[in-house]
Amino acid sequence: MKFDASSVVPLYQQIADEFTAGILSGAFAEDTQIPSTTEVAKTYAINPATVLKGMNVLVDLGLIEKRRGIGMFVVPGAQAKIKAKRKHDFYAERIADLVAAAKALDIGKAELIAAVEEGYGA
Amino acid sequence: MSKLEFKQVTRNFGAKKVLRGVNMTWEAGQLYGLLGRNGAGKSTLMKIVNNRLFPTAGKVLLDGKSVTENGDAQNRIFLMSAAMLYPGDSRIAQLFTLTREMYGSFDDQLAAHLVKAFGLDPHQRFRKLSTGYRTIAKLIIALCVPCEFVMLDEPVLGLDANNREIFYQELADTFASKPRTFIIASHLIEEIENLVTHVFVLDGGTITLDEDVADLTAKGRVVTGPTALVYEWLGGTCTLREVPLGGMLTAYTLDAPLEKPVPAGVTVGGMDLQQMYLELTRDGGGADDE
Amino acid sequence: MGVALMTSKFQAMLKVQLQMMSIVMIGGLFGWGVLVVMSFLGDTSDANGWSGEFIGLYIAAILGYFATPWALGSAFQNGVSRKLYLQTAAVGLVACSAVLAGLVTLVSLIPLFNGTGSFLASVYHLTGPTGVLMSVLLRLMAYLAFSALGAALGFLSLPLSGKVRFALVFGIYGLMVLPGLALVLIMLALPDLATDSGVLQFLLALIGLPLHGAPQPLLLLLIFTVLAVGFGYLATRLGRRAELNDRV
Numbered sequence: 001m002k003f004d005a006s007s008v009v010p011l012y013q014q015i016a017d018e019f020t021a022g023i024l025s026g027a028f029a030e031d032t033q034i035p036s037t038t039e040v041a042k043t044y045a046i047n048p049a050t051v052l053k054g055m056n057v058l059v060d061l062g063l064i065e066k067r068r069g070i071g072m073f074v075v076p077g078a079q080a081k082i083k084a085k086r087k088h089d090f091y092a093e094r095i096a097d098l099v100a101a102a103k104a105l106d107i108g109k110a111e112l113i114a115a116v117e118e119g120y121g122a
Numbered sequence: 123m124s125k126l127e128f129k130q131v132t133r134n135f136g137a138k139k140v141l142r143g144v145n146m147t148w149e150a151g152q153l154y155g156l157l158g159r160n161g162a163g164k165s166t167l168m169k170i171v172n173n174r175l176f177p178t179a180g181k182v183l184l185d186g187k188s189v190t191e192n193g194d195a196q197n198r199i200f201l202m203s204a205a206m207l208y209p210g211d212s213r214i215a216q217l218f219t220l221t222r223e224m225y226g227s228f229d230d231q232l233a234a235h236l237v238k239a240f241g242l243d244p245h246q247r248f249r250k251l252s253t254g255y256r257t258i259a260k261l262i263i264a265l266c267v268p269c270e271f272v273m274l275d276e277p278v279l280g281l282d283a284n285n286r287e288i289f290y291q292e293l294a295d296t297f298a299s300k301p302r303t304f305i306i307a308s309h310l311i312e313e314i315e316n317l318v319t320h321v322f323v324l325d326g327g328t329i330t331l332d333e334d335v336a337d338l339t340a341k342g343r344v345v346t347g348p349t350a351l352v353y354e355w356l357g358g359t360c361t362l363r364e365v366p367l368g369g370m371l372t373a374y375t376l377d378a379p380l381e382k383p384v385p386a387g388v389t390v391g392g393m394d395l396q397q398m399y400l401e402l403t404r405d406g407g408g409a410d411d412e
Numbered sequence: 413m414g415v416a417l418m419t420s421k422f423q424a425m426l427k428v429q430l431q432m433m434s435i436v437m438i439g440g441l442f443g444w445g446v447l448v449v450m451s452f453l454g455d456t457s458d459a460n461g462w463s464g465e466f467i468g469l470y471i472a473a474i475l476g477y478f479a480t481p482w483a484l485g486s487a488f489q490n491g492v493s494r495k496l497y498l499q500t501a502a503v504g505l506v507a508c509s510a511v512l513a514g515l516v517t518l519v520s521l522i523p524l525f526n527g528t529g530s531f532l533a534s535v536y537h538l539t540g541p542t543g544v545l546m547s548v549l550l551r552l553m554a555y556l557a558f559s560a561l562g563a564a565l566g567f568l569s570l571p572l573s574g575k576v577r578f579a580l581v582f583g584i585y586g587l588m589v590l591p592g593l594a595l596v597l598i599m600l601a602l603p604d605l606a607t608d609s610g611v612l613q614f615l616l617a618l619i620g621l622p623l624h625g626a627p628q629p630l631l632l633l634l635i636f637t638v639l640a641v642g643f644g645y646l647a648t649r650l651g652r653r654a655e656l657n658d659r660v
Contacts, residue, residue, distance in 0.1 A: 006393060008343070008390070038298040041295065046316045047317050047319050048294065050316070176653075191493045207488055225421075
């Protein structure tokens, strides 16, 4: 994990993002325990309150859950949930950005589709 | 919950006015950064809290009672500073014992862990240690005292990069498992900016900034672009500093109008605590006393 | 002090005070021991006897001047209030003065070391159990007065640099011992001076030196008691305002 203090993304969100990426990549497998707030705080010398805030983002998204007396676990189905969310974001943001950028460069619809097909072919 | 309040704390050294009415509050269970240029009076302020110096005027109150010459309050306050105040001939283990006798208890388990983590020989005499290891010995004591308010004045003085990292990690660890208030005065801001959640800037003898780090980074921005466009986007927003370069302008602000769309050609970047502090205190700086 | 005595902080601070004082005591007693041995080996003279008394006073003064402010650093580092610190310093100084007074008097009772510590007893004709008790009391009050004066000077000189403060140690020694030795030498060379000079006679009478008159140990005890209380008050006043600087 890597954190950038001068980023416009708040530190707690960066922590949430890193854990999300970890769950998506399978580094944190479903139904397994993830490192505790204290462990993360210690490893990266980050204020535990900030780490907790980042973890709570994931709890609110239903990606991790607290099991009393044990710790935080990745919720079964979290990976699919993240993928669905990313897919939604992809269509909502990336495609819109792509089309806007293409339009600004006078790239037509057919031209863009052809380029996408070429990208898949390569 | 306990709290330490500063009420118009003033301190003169002869004709020199180092503190000119400091007001702030330290809450329980927080990790604070106290920032300021050399000679800004950070050490003086901490020494007043620890009863080493008297305030010329004003008061520091712990739960409403003055901490000055207050034995009960001082039992709950600790200051780790550069001054070498321990008997130099004492061995490190003896200093641990002395601290336990003074404060009633001492976290032996943590001390044993830290001694190992830093590779400190507890049978060595304090005087014989290098600058770095003297700091380490003092840090270990500071992390193991049962005090609710622990002030760390230049806690990494003489420490190499590895030992600094160990210290920051161990601080985060002990803070997580046993919350108490730490106040760190350090010039190595980038090293503590993820650790502290609230900062105070002491400049010109008063507190000029008293903010949550999250709030600062949420709206603190570096705006770069053609001068007219930058001004247009900023509107009437207050800036810390503006650096013109030809037709381009770089502006530092703590209150960026993020709700407005950014015009093409203007880039808005984040500002870390170090940068923010630099812009805030650029013209300040204190006298020579620290 | 009653309640404070029970606290662990009081005990811990007292321990630190005694640690610092023991360093001065051991060093001072070594010098005094040399004098005692010298008196055993060689001639016993008045000058030797006076030196023995003066070393005792000097140790007391340095206990106040050096060892007492020395412990201030540990007090500040451990959140000890000045009030508690001064209480432990007072207890420490009383304890050291008592030990010193007992030791000097004890050695004076050993005929072998006659002339070292027995000077006080012989000039004041302090004999028998009452005499011994009076010797102990006189020394105790004298040491207390000197250590309180030393402590007051110690607090007063805190803002000075370490070197200057250290130089003052020899200054104090010079101030204390040289006039005493000079007085003894003058009296040895000119035995009739005291009878001839009205002023000197008055001065000697004032400190109770009974060269040509009745012994006045009670007056001397009174003077030392007044000095001990006065200097003690002064030291406390200055100590209550002591602050941390780089010299502590």
